[in-house]
Amino acid sequence: MPKFNYQNTSFIMSVPNVNYLPINNGIEVAFIGRSNAGKSSLLNKLTNQKNLARKSKKPGCTKLINLFKVVENKYLVDLPGYGYAKISRCNRINLQHVLLEYIRKKNNLIGLVLLLDIKYTLNNFDKRIIKLARDKNISLLILLTKADKFNCYAQNIKLNIIRETLTNFIENVQVEIISSFKNIGVDNVYQKLNIWFQNF
Known part of the structure; x- marks a missing residue:
């Protein structure tokens, strides 16, 4: 269940890369994933706002970092979707650079939510x-x-495949099933956000 009032989350700014974000900006939790993985839908579900995170009409068109304030000094970040096949190789590489640079440079980034469409495996x-x-x-x-x-049954198979893949190169990563449409697993995300925000 929500502990912070995520319904009061408000849009702050959109920027092309990490260098345009405030330096001393409290703490951030970022949402990252491939195009059409459902980042915008989940953010809108968590904040109970239909259009806080706007969905692009075409996959791969959203190329900005979007910053949202939950409460003072606590922020959610919506990162551009990656992996859309119809953008040029050059644009794809540039976008990947923006995402990796954000993770490398943001020392106030305390949590990262990686969204994967359940149909696919890790690339x-x-x-x-x-x-x-x-x-x-x-x-x-x-x-x-x-x-x-x-x-x-199929959900559990997919969950086990991802968990088994992860054990080959990383330990102790939480993996959950979610559906913004059916409200499956949303409380697990609230619980994780609350832990992150409470501990800093």
Whole structure:
């Protein structure tokens, strides 16, 4: 259940890269994932606001870092979606650089929520993000989104596949099933956010 009043979360700014964000900005929890993984839907669900995080009409079009204030000195960050096949290789590389640079440079980043469409498995860039978060000692939560499209048996199979893959290169990462549409697993995200925000 929510401890902080996430419904009062407000938009602060959109910037092209980490260098435009405030330096001393309290603490941040960032949401990252491939295009169409459901980041905007989840942020809107968590804050009970329909259009706080605006969905792009076309996948891969959102290229800005979006900063939202939960309460004073506690922020949520919506990072651009990556992995959309129809953008150029150059733009894809630039976008990946923006994402990795954000994780490397933001010393006030305490938590990273990585969203993965439950239909897929981890790709190489997903693994780079996870390894970088580990190296930076950033707490990580991995969410398998759109879980409502699978029955419970299939959900558990997918969950076990991701967990087994993770054990090959990282330990003790929390992986959860979620569906913003069916409200599956949303309380688990609130619980994690509350822990992160309370401890800093």
